[in-house]
Amino acid sequence: MTSFLFWNLNRKPLQKIVANLALRYEVDVLMFVECSILPGVLLETLNQHRRAEYHYAPGLCKKVEIFTRYPRQFIEPIYEEDRLTIRNLKLPGAIDLLLAVTHFPSKLYWSDASQTAESIELANSIRLAEKQASHSRTVLVGDLNMNPFEDGVVSANGLHGVMSRSIAEKGTRIVQAKEYPFFYNPMWSLFGDATPGPPGTYYYSKSEHKVFFWNIFDQVLIRPDLLSLFSNENMAILTSDGNISFLSSQGVPDANIASDHLPIFFRLWL
């Protein structure tokens, strides 16, 4: 099993918490956005109780940082842009896959319509990288700054993420004579109270009529070709590193303790 952790660090010096998480969950690939910790500092903290186990795997997309227990040659970037890095994860003896990591523009600065338009470009970029790699075994991870039900995530010409594995397994869908590949979006299953974890990854409250309070902006989406390697039990929104809870006494992410986003963790049978 290969384990992955994604976290928006909210530009906080959370290296100790990150190192605790990496140790507790035996994370193989750590992915961060809004990471202001210098790579050397984070690497030093990650490797404090180990013998240089973690490596820094940089790319030209500086909005995403990746650290891994594998040599970085196993996770080389093949396609990048300002807010997206797509890595070819090629582990010895395992099937290779594309790991796309993104930090999407925030709702603070972008309208819903702009986010939807941008998600079409993101989908274009992913399909281009898949064409280059000659397969579509892709995992998309990131802070999408959109919920799983929003247009940019759901639309066929956007990310085309669906809530049901059986629908995603159909592979593609044709709309207006064009064929669009599905993503399976398991994050739908983590909404609300009837889940083992918190109701979302990001909490936002404002005195206006429409407020969701809990949002799932941090997501992992999986192409149908990889679904045999993924099980929903192998995914969680984390609320603690084992020592410190990331939640306030009201049960919402506390940016004074850790980040305003909660980390997401998942495993693939690789």
Add this chain to the structure above:
Amino acid sequence: MLISHLTISQYFLDFGYNYFGMEVLNMRDLWPEDIGPISDLKTPVTILREQGALLGEKTNNLVEVEIVQFEPIRSEEFLYAFLIVAPALDNYRYKLFTISYNINIYPVTISVDGEIRAEINPVDPEGKLTAESEDDFVEILKKIFSAKKTKRVIGALLSMISYGQEGQIAGINSNDR
């Protein structure tokens, strides 16, 4: 199926009718004689391809440019991505910007990342870059190509190709902090 269509089509033409049964022999041609490409118009994508070829020349083809047509956000638009490609690094690609335009060609909207946009237009760093004419477009391209980030991306790729990948990208990232 195709053969039968052609056969039917030929049958109609032989008797002076087109496939839809309209008479073609006595039909008036309403189209002007001077239909053809606009001679003094260079499309934005042609300009991008020319500039891409020039980057290849400048770097001995160590770094090249690929122009890829993307699915547009609106169906009436043409959308192209300008990708910096390093063939020696397993065809690594970096998307520098996209352009979009409709059948009128101008204005052209250029979507470029925040860092380059802020350098080009510090007064309105969130605003879109729009070229109202070919001259405008060329001027904006010149600024994008001269932007610090563009030079950094191309420089990093050249370094990785020349000296191997060890430490080069890391160096670029840490300088940005």
